[in-house]
Amino acid sequence: MKSFSLFFLTLFCLLLSTSASFSQLNMTLQDSMDYNVGVNDVCGWVAPDGKEYALVGLNTGVSIVAIDSTPIKEVAFVPGVDNLWRDINTFGHYAYVSSEAHIGLLIIDLQYLPDSVHYHSWFGMCPTPNGNQQFQKAHSLNIDENGILYLNGSNLNSGGCLLVDVKTDPENPVCLGYAPASYSHDSYARDSILYSAEIYAGNASIYDIHDINNITLLGQVKTPSEFTHNISLSADSHYMFTTDERPNSYVASYDISDKTNIKELDRFRQAAVEGHGSIVHNVFTWQNWLVLAYYSSGTLIVDASRPDNLIEVGNFDSFIGADGGYEGVWGAYVDLPSHKILASDRSNGLFVFIPNYVRAAFLEGTVIDSITGLPILGAKVSIQSDEIILPQITPLDGTFKTGKAVPGIYSIVIEKEGYYTKTIPTNFVNGDILTPVIKLRIRPLYAFSGSVINNQNQGIPFAKVAIYGDGGTYTTTADANGDFLMPAVYSGVYEVQAGVWGQTVHTQITLDAPQSLDLTVENGYRDNFDVDLGWVISGNATEGQWQRGIPTAQSLFSMYDCSPGTDSPNDVGQFSFSTGVSTTTDVLNDEVSGGSTFITSPEMNIDSISFPILSFDYWLCEYPPNQYIGFKVWLANETDTILLSQFSNPATNGTWLTFLSNLDIEGMSGHNKIIFEATDTTSGTADYTLKVLVDNFKLVSILDGTHEEQIKTKHFLVYPNPVSGSSIYLKPENGIQGNQLTLSISDIQGRIISSQQLSKTEAEAGINHSLDDGIYFMQWKTEKGEYGVEKIVVVKN
Known part of the structure; x- marks a missing residue:
């Protein structure tokens, strides 16, 4: 193993600052130690002389590191059977280490540090209904203030908590009894109350253990993903915090002042990786803050002083790689007298942080109608800031709760369809609670009508009409004479799209009174996909079929931009065709899989165009890059189909590009169609990710x-x-x-x-x-x- 030198620490920090936005906040790296093997849990211990140590679980044993000075230094190593799981806790001058490797309970006497340690393994005989049986392994452990060791996920009691006395004789524990036989992944105990994370049942269960021979259930709650991984408690024992080891999982907070009536208060997950499949592994409490071991997101600090409004106030991302999955920070320890935070990164080793625990600047208000005073449901409240802060949507009572870590003057933006958007510059101060009552003014409604006509003033039958702007989006279809009516449109500035295939028009209106307008179309095949002009979707892809819609920003592995948040910047409007239009930010949820998907244009008369040029904008994301050809464009007439072009992306990251092609092709005159194809060319046999968007379609003369x-x-x-x-x-x-x-x-x-x-x-x-x-x-x-x-x-x- 090795401690990072100042040079490598500086390089590491530079890498972090360039690889992920907002990767360090209110946490300073004192030092770190890399190992040549996998890392799991971490614990801390302070010697009688005040020296502090980190106890680091490795796949091959336990590393004991002196952390008072820099560089930090390993002073002892206790070897063990190679195993992925180790969990460590201390009582007095003893450390207790569990493992899944059927090697008993490792007991380490730490009193001889920094010179040496003594250790041995305990295989206790515990009474069971089938007679005494030997303890062999446990997934995790916890020790309370009374010297009771809780072994979770052991080979006894179906994995339910096994209670062991380590106070009376620390080197020779004695089995005391069992909690109910529901597999416990982790537990926490205080004041003779046991909090058990029963992962497979999906429960956080609370037991009264005053009488170990008569343990009773006080209360129980399902956690958000029903895969309860670990539990921690507020300093006053009024609030409980849980994690679920699942992608896109939450830290959940609960009011447990009445343990028979547990109330969920809030859910937190890091906004910077929202939808990326990231997993929060473990939660720990220090005073009124939470410290999170968040796998690929690193180590986070969350202000929990208001447990119904959990706000991130610190972070350090030690893992350089894609978001999601089970790599990164496994565990953390927060109870050293120095207040240092220890974090164990599975790939990068031990990290010692000096935290700056700050209070959040809280924003907790209400959105109401300016005239009626009634609360507004569904208003979106956003804070414009360099911090990534998820917008809040108001429930029935119009309330919202959010906040930020960095103080200063930032704008609050409140939006709701049918109301004028409101922007309020606001001074955020750490520790302050802003409670504004925000009044939104309703937009008046006006009729918008007119006719869709050609340049001979003839109506275009059944033309599509769409308008979109700050008052919302509206669509309709004209009648047989080309006349249309939108009877109730909110005031505002709107883009207007209208027409049929081969005859379209775009204009802009300001609607501040009832308005009637003739919309004169131009001949030509143009489509920005804001109205449905008759493209046909087909194919056998099991996921990622073409859809017309507003694109959602999506990433791959949180490293690659695989879908933009807007349509092409080269046209007006909001819509495009995309292989999947999803609300999730992870492209793997709707990329092309299991076959092909096609969109086919309506017919076009190419002979009517002098020097016909096809152009369209496209966005292509592929992983791995330059190995497969998944996106193609074809030209078809009544008898032939020819390949116009095929595309690959050498960089994976998508960007909007423009394609042009001459369609003055011998043998392809007459009525033609354009076909866009997106295909999972591996048919699911390889890890191929494909995302395609098409927009701003035109077939016009090369000349104006x-x-x-x-x-x-x-x-x-x-x-x-x-x-x-x-x-x-x-x-x-x-x-x-x-x-x-x-x-x-x-x-x-x-x-x-x-x-x-x-x-x-x-x-x-x-x-x-x-x-x-x-x-x-x-x-x-x-x-x-x-x-x-x-x-x-x-x-x-």
Whole structure:
């Protein structure tokens, strides 16, 4: 093993600061020690001379580390059978260590530190209904102030708590009795009350153990994920805190002042990893704070002084890797006189922290209607801050409870559909409790009506109409004459989308009175997917089928951006097509699996478009990168289907990109459809993650439609064509007036290969090129606004 040097500590902190936002808060790393084996539990002990030690459970034994000075130093090691689980607790100058390895109870006499330790194993005989049986193993243990050791998940009593006296003869414990035979994963005891985490039953059970021969159940509660992992208690014993070892699990708080009527108060999980599958492993209490061993999120401090409003006020993420799973911080110890926090990271060893225990700045208010004074259900309350703080949604009584760790002036934003959004700059002070009553003003309702028409003032039958803005989203379908009515729309600024396939319009309105508007469509195949224009979804994928909706920001392993939180920035609106539209932030919940999923456009008449160019924006996330081809686009007509392109992402992280392709393809004239395919090409035989979004679809002329008549009458003659040499010559025809040219050459995919500015005379003298064999489009424009495109073919000798 080794202690980190100052250099490596500095490097470690730099890595943390760049690998995860907000990875260190109110916790200072004193030192750490890396081991070459796996790490599990950690405990602390203070010697009579005041020296402090960390007792670190390893897969191969117990490491004892002096932590008073830096660097910290291992002073003793007690070897043991290789085993994943060890749990450690102390009473007096003895440490007791349980294991799942059927090696009994390890007892370590610590009084000889730092020079040495003495140790032996105890295999006690305990009375059972079937006679005396030997204790061999336990999953975890706990010792109360009376010197009673609680062995949890042992080979006796079906894993229910086994009570053992370690006070009378610490080196030779004596079995006292058993709690009910419900498997206990962990326990906590104080004042002859036992709190048992009965993991498989999903219960936190409270027992009266004053009479060990007559242990009685006082109360019981199901924990949020019904996989109760461990329990801790507030200093006054009025509140209980539990964990469930499950992905996206909570720390739950309960009022247990009446143990026959346990009341849940709050649930906490770290906002920074919300939806990432992260697991909170163990909870410990120090005064009115919680210290959490949070696996991949590291070590957290939570202010529990208001147990109905648990607020994160400190953290240190010692685990560098993806969120979720069972790697990272296993255990913590908080009861040293120095107030140092010990944390055991399964992969990275022992960490010694100096905490700064601070109170949160609490925000606990009510949202009401400004006129009626009644509470508002469903208002969203957010704090705009660099800290990641989950918004709160008000229940029936309009109340909300939240807060933050870092003081200062930050804005509170309160939103509710049908009301004007309110933003309130607020001074947050650690330890203060803000209790605002926030009044929202209702938006008036107005009618929005009109007609969807073409440029001949003819109505577009059954056109789709959608508006979206700060007053909400509204959709309707026009009647056979193209007329529509939205009778009750909240006032506000709205984007308007309307039309049918091949005829669409976009505009913006400010609705502050009843309004009627003619919406004149433009010809062309454009779709930003805010209205349903008739795309067809098909395929056999078991998960991740294409859906039209508003994208949800999603990550993979909390390292890769696999889905954006918005649609393409290149179009208006909010919608896109996505392989799965989920409310979860973990892409693994709706990525493409088990087959293929397709979206197929309505028919398009490509022959009606001069120099047709297909363009769309796409977002592609793949893991592992560059190993599979999961996203393809096809062009199909009545007789043929051809592959236009296939895509891969070498970086995994998605980003919005634009694809262009020439559709002037021989043999593919007439009525065509575009097909987007997303396929799990491994058919579930490998770990392949695929997420695709498509937006901002267009099939238009490569030239702006306003120039189409000019294109037909003004040209440059390109010669020779096909081009075989290194020069291209241009000769103006049909009265081109301009003398200065802006010239660009694009390939068949629409990608610009080269661009330059030159005079008409220079163009006639010849343009050097280095084009490969293929078909290209030369687009030109003069200073007089003349505009055109020429098709050229390069065939080199």
